[in-house]
Amino acid sequence: MNVKTHFLVVSICLAYYSCGFLDNGKGGKEMSDIIEKNRDGALKDSHQETQETIDDYTDTYTITPKYGDPKFKELIAQFNKQEHRFEMDACEFKYNGQSFFIGDSAEKIKTIFGEPDGGVVESMDKSAKTYRYTSLGVKFRFFNATNQLFYYDLTITDNKNINILKFRKIPYKSGMSLNDFMTLSDLDHDKLRHTRFSFLIRQKECAPTNESRITTHIASDPVYESKGVGHLNFTGDFDPTSSNKINGFEFSIETLEDIKQ
Secondary structure, eight states: OHHHHHHHHHHHHHHHTTTTTTTHHHHHHHHHHHHHHHHHHHHHHHHHHHHGGGGGGOOOOOOOOOOOOOHHHHHHHHHEEEEEOOOOOOOOEEEEEEETTOOOOOOHHHHHOOOTTOOOOOOSSSHHHHHHHHGTTTEEEETTTBBBBEEEEOOTOOOOOOSSSETTTEEEETBBBBHHHHHSSSSSSTOOOSSSSEEEEBBTTTSSTTTTEEEEEEOOOOOEESSOOGGGGEEEEETTTTOOOOOOEEEEEEEHHHOOO
C-alpha cells in the first residue's frame, strides 16, 4: 500500500468515527442489528422458497381414453353384459350404475352394497372401522369420528365376480398387464408415478381439503432391471418397457405428512 492510499484509508476511518458511526459503540450496534435483521429475513425467505407443499406431489394431467380402438370397443361391450360392474373415475365411483364418493357415510355405502358379508373390523386405535364385502373383493374404511369414507379398495386377483372393470372410463380385463392397459388411453410412464410396489396418481380433482388429496394406488409391481450375476445380483433402474398385471386399485385420502412418511 503506498502512502497516498494509506492516508486515504485512515482519513475515511476517522471520518466514520467523527460522524458517529462508531460513537461509543452505538452506531456499530445499530449497524449490527440491521445486518442481523437482514440475515434473518433472508433465511426466512430462503426457507419459504424451499418449503414443500402438497401441490409438489399433486398430478394435474387428464387421461383421455381411445374410444375408437377396436379392442376398447370389444371390452366395453363385454363389460356392459356383466352382473357386477365397477367404474372408477377421478371423483365418482359406481357399482352397477349407483354412484358413491370419498366422504360418503357408511349408511350410504350400505344402501348400495348391503350389509358387509365379511363383517366390520375396528382399527386398533378405535379411530376407524372397515366394512368388508368379501364376495366382491371390496373394502371400505370410515373415520369413526365423522363416519365418512376415506379409503376404498377393490381387489381383482382371484375375484370371480370381476372380469372387466372401468378405470377412468378405460376398460381393464383381469390378467391384462399395466402396459397393455395403458395402450387404451394416453396414459404412459412419463405421467404415472411409481413406488417400489405400485403405481399411483395423486389427483388435483375433488381434493377433500386444501391440505389433502385423493391418491389412487394401482396395485401392479413395477419392473426393475436386474444387474450382476449370482451373489452379486442387484436391482437396477426402473424398466418402463415391461410390466406386470394389475391386482387391484386403492383410493385414499393423503396429507403431506402421509406422503412424506
